[in-house]
Amino acid sequence: MLVSKRPQLRPIPQGWEPELLEFELFLKVQGRTPATIDTRIRHLRSLARQCGVEAPGSVTSDDLVRWSGSKDWAPETRNSFHASTRIFFQWRSQRLGADDPSSVLKSIRRPVPPPRPAPDAVIRQALTKPNQRLELILRLAAELGLRSAEIASIAVTDIQQTNNGWGTLTVHGKGQKDRVLPVPPDLMAAIAHQARGMKWLFPGQFHGHLSPRWVGKLAARNLPDHWTLHTLRHRFATAAYAHSQDIIAIQEALGHESIETTQRYTKSTSDMRGLVQSARL
Incomplete structure (x- = not known):
C-alpha cells in the first residue's frame, strides 16, 4: 500500500x-x-x-x-x-x-559525533526480557552490525544454511547494494526458529514486514539510558576492530560507501594514558 x-x-x-x-x-x-x-x-x-x-x-x-x-x-x-x-x-x-x-532551506552542517558503542552490559540487560523478536533484532544489530531498515526487510529466502551450523545472510543495504554476511551457529539457530513458516523474518504491515521506524522504536524502548539500535551498530564496529584491526573488512561488513564513515563508527581501544606515557621526555 x-x-x-x-x-x-x-x-x-x-x-x-x-x-x-x-x-x-x-x-x-x-x-x-x-x-x-x-x-x-x-x-x-x-x-x-x-x-x-x-x-x-x-x-x-x-x-x-x-x-x-x-x-x-x-x-x-x-x-x-x-x-x-x-x-x-x-x-x-x-x-x-x-x-x-x-x-x-539549505543543507545543514551536521557535527560528527564520536563513536558511541553500546556497552555489552546494556545489551545483556535488554536481552533478559522474554521477547524472542526483540532479542533477535538486538542481536542482528549488535552481532552483525545491521541497520534498522536492513533488519526490517530480511526475507526468509535471504537466509541460507551452510556447514557446521553456520549460515549466510544476504543483507539489502543502502543504495540497493546487497552484501552477504556469515552468521554464527547460535545466532543462525535463533534466526531459523523465528523464520519457521514465515515469508519475512519480522512480518508486519510495511510491505509485508515491520517498518524500519518501528524496528528502531522497539530497540530504543527496551534499551536503557537512551541507547539506540544505531549504537549497537557502533558496538559491532568497535568490537570487530578490536579483534581484527581490519578497517576495510569492517567497512564491507557495515555496507559503508566510505571508509571515513566506518572510522566514525569505530571507537579506539588504545590506552591513551599509555600513549602519552610513552612520549614523555
Whole structure:
C-alpha cells in the first residue's frame, strides 16, 4: 500500500493530498527504496499539517522559514526535513513550471559525533526480557552490525544454511547494494526458529514486514539510558576492530560507501594514558 493511502496516518489539508500522492508515485518510479519513500512522505505530511497553508501551490519561502525556524530539531533531523522539502518542491517546479520556494532551506552542517558503542552490559540487560523478536533484532544489530531498515526487510529466502551450523545472510543495504554476511551457529539457530513458516523474518504491515521506524522504536524502548539500535551498530564496529584491526573488512561488513564513515563508527581501544606515557621526555 502507498504511504499516502494508509488509513492510520494523521489527516492533512485536502489540497495537499493529490500532489503528495503524485510525488510518491514519482519516487517509486525513480527506484527509491520503501524506507526512503516513507521518510519523504512523512516529512511532507508534517509540513502540510504545520505550515498553515492549504495547498502546496500557496506555500512561500516565508512559510517554510517560519515552519523550520519554529522547530527545535537536531541538525541531522533539520537537514533531513529540508532535503525532503527541497526534493518535493523542485519536482513540483519542474512538473508544473511553478515557483520553487524551498531554495531558502539549505543543507545543514551536521557535527560528527564520536563513536558511541553500546556497552555489552546494556545489551545483556535488554536481552533478559522474554521477547524472542526483540532479542533477535538486538542481536542482528549488535552481532552483525545491521541497520534498522536492513533488519526490517530480511526475507526468509535471504537466509541460507551452510556447514557446521553456520549460515549466510544476504543483507539489502543502502543504495540497493546487497552484501552477504556469515552468521554464527547460535545466532543462525535463533534466526531459523523465528523464520519457521514465515515469508519475512519480522512480518508486519510495511510491505509485508515491520517498518524500519518501528524496528528502531522497539530497540530504543527496551534499551536503557537512551541507547539506540544505531549504537549497537557502533558496538559491532568497535568490537570487530578490536579483534581484527581490519578497517576495510569492517567497512564491507557495515555496507559503508566510505571508509571515513566506518572510522566514525569505530571507537579506539588504545590506552591513551599509555600513549602519552610513552612520549614523555
